[in-house]
Amino acid sequence: MNQVSLNNSKKLKPGQILGDTGLWEMVIGLEIHAQVSSKSKLFSGASATYGAGANTNVSLVDAAMPGMLPVINQYCVEQAVKTGLALNAQINNYSVFDRKNYFYADLPQGYQISQFTKPIVGEGEIIVDLDEGKQTTIGIERLHLEQDAGKSLHDQHPTKTYIDLNRTGVALMEIVSKPDIRSPQEAGLFVKKIRSILRYVGSCDGNMEEGSLRADCNVSVRRAGEEFGTRCEIKNLNSIRFINQAIQSEAERQVEILESGGSINQETRLFDASTGETRSMRSKEDAHDYRYFPDPDLLPLEFEDSWVKSLKESLPELPDTLRERLVLDYGITPYDAAVLVEEKDYVNFYEKAALGRDGKLTANWMISELFGALKKENLSLLNSPISPESLAELITLITDEVISGKIAKDIFAEMMISKKKPIEIVKDKGLEQVSDDNEILKLIESVIADNQDKVKQYLSGKDKLFGFFVGQVMKVSQGKANPGIVNKLLKENLK
């Protein structure tokens, strides 16, 4: 929209929109659908594996054959409770499965088994790290278990739709946030944080490309301090980039309507990645009446406090506590720690590399060098050519002053390609740092001899030339000279 020019938006905080009539802010709530990492589906024994041939992972229950009955998968219940605990949320020892009734060709039962009035997990909250070390708390409204639907393939035949029921009945956790989110950036960070927690708990692999994590975004706009406006729900966003784009464009659309005297229709919208905009899917008037009622085929889910307690004890260290520990144990900055705890794999790698070494240096190397190099090569940390052990060796070589930081970068580059151990590379190429005073002195003497004119200028007061001598010494040493010693000896000899 024209009103929000790039010039203006520079001054705006994220989540703010400057319209003709003033500033607007966004109010955002998310519903995250996370597929439970379970071998089998929520109510049938069929496999929940991704990528199998169409309609091969379908049981009689999934296909809703007459007389078939759902039986709850205990493992999925455990994962939901563990996730709830990790979200610092209320665990409901009594919850109920409801039927959400609607007709669709990829919904064999004619209803989705979900939890409506009595979810397994109630209110909770998580901390989201913002830029510059700031944090915000986002409330969790609830988490409930439900079945996924199947897949309709509309592009396989000119007039027919094909149905793949592999996904039918796969267990999903729907995690609903409170409307506490105020910008697309916060929404993205919230999703990242949830994904991180899910991965730590092991309850969902968080893979957005394969659809095991997707989000519906509820977006409204208001002037600061006013009541919430009417919201629209954007369905089924499967990347953080799309979440960002969809929220921004939807909020801008709403501001434009409101400023031109219109009002927002509460409706469900779809995000079109090709245009970067949302479009109407169905209005509130067309919304289904889902006729929720308790599923009489299933007993209420009931469990003991002691069981919840045992699950709590089995939880791994979660990102927030882990971050505090990394700061304490390794002396790294909270920012670096936050980056490292983003993924469990990062921390595992880091702790292997940093244990007993310079934690700060290890963190620097991992975050700026290794992550940078991996990103360039489009590799994940799991496929890193450099192992934690190799990185550790490199750090040790630096801190023991066997090599300089500069040489280390060359070695690092070599490690990325050859997968060789740093010590091997150092030996093969004779790259050990020279820290022997006599050897360095010889180099200094030759540099002084070759640059008598510069020496004169320096001695007559041109102090800035000191750097030139350091550079020359490093050059003749092929970078191997220990820069500290070079500095010290140069000062002594340039008199």
Add this chain to the structure above:
Amino acid sequence: MSDLLKFNLLQAEKAIKNKEFTSVELTNAYIKAIDDTNSLGAYIETVKEKSLDMALNSDKNIADGVARPLEGLPIGVKDMFCTKGIKTTASSKILDNFYPTYESTVTQKLWDDGAVMLGKLSCDEFAMGSSNETAAKGNVKNPWLLDKQVSPGGSSGGSASAVASRSALAATGTDTGGSIRQPAAFCGITGLKPTYGRCSRWGIVAFSSSLDQAGPLTRTVGDSALMLNSMAGYDKKDSTSADLKMPDLIDCLDKGVKGKKIGIPKEYTQDGISNDIIKIFETSINWLKDAGAEIVPVSLPHTKYALPVYYIIAPAEASSNLARYDGVRFGVRKEGQSLDEMYELTRGNGFGEEVKRRIMIGTYVLSSGYYDAYYLKAQKVRRLIKQDFDNVFEKVDFLLTPSTPTTAFSLGEKQDPLTMYLNDIFTVPASLAGLPGISLPVGLDKSGLPIGMQLIARAFDEAGLISTAQVIENYAEFNFIADGAAK
């Protein structure tokens, strides 16, 4: 009549094991009886070859001395039970081409115990009805007063008609609001609805999941005991099935009723009950007294709400349970230009009037804005009805009531659905409370139609139900045979 048809289930079980006759002989007698009584319309599918194969296998087992509890006994199966490779329609057009690839838990247990399958028995469409008139393949006739064209009751009308006409030694039924007990009463046989959760619902076409329960329709109380022994049991595939062991019901025969307290609910003897039924109800009370039971007048104050509650909850669940019959994966599809049109044509053509009526009622009571006033309120009242039973069962061991307010009505007589629904007035309350009930024949009315008495017991006291019912059975000496029975 073939002499073999005279044997009831318990008698035939002993006779076969004593090698008085073979299962093949018995099965052939029933196959002939099915043909002879064909005009009743009880069977919608027979499987003669399979029946004889099973019988042959049973005879081999008997010869080998490895007879199972129901070895070689030919029975019929209500079409609500999915039977592997055998057409299962729930008496609906929409399933006219449906051949399950699986066997219901209950029928599998019967075959595992040696029973021989005769075929599939008609019922009201999706078990919705009290006269068997909603069956897609048409009426079933009651073998009593054949020339008067009387309804066998419903929804297990085919099962009741087959047992009463001796074209099945026994049959399975399902009971949601009286669908075993009412047809049993109309056809002069015994029908037992077990406690909800006693028999697995896995593989039974669902009508109302919180009420549906399988049970036997047999000639005698002892026969029901023998058959339920095989049908009952925990099934991990049905989350609502009870993980409780049932005592051997055969051991419960001839136990008498001395010292037991029988409650007589005053709400079950109100207007609209036929005089003949009242009379024999009073006689039945006296029989129990004579046998040493104590008679206690009791009250179940919420009884009058049972019928409206039932006709909210059962249709609500049905509207959802029947959503899967959409023409997409199985069943009869009527093509349309769009998905919605295909749904409309498939379901519009596939379902009969009564099923459509209940789907609409159910959809309505679950709709947003009506849910609280209908479904939620009905659930609350259902709890009160259950509470009524809990209260009286602190004072008494069993309740005795008539099974139905009238004897069998004529086919086509009840055009108004409400009048039809009223026929379930005595069977519905126990269904809502999930309690076991049995209907057994105690006499005939003036016109010569059977009258049934109902006993209701505490949850999971099928054993007590059998003992007490047998006492009444012995006094009643109901030895009449329907005029339309196989000759």
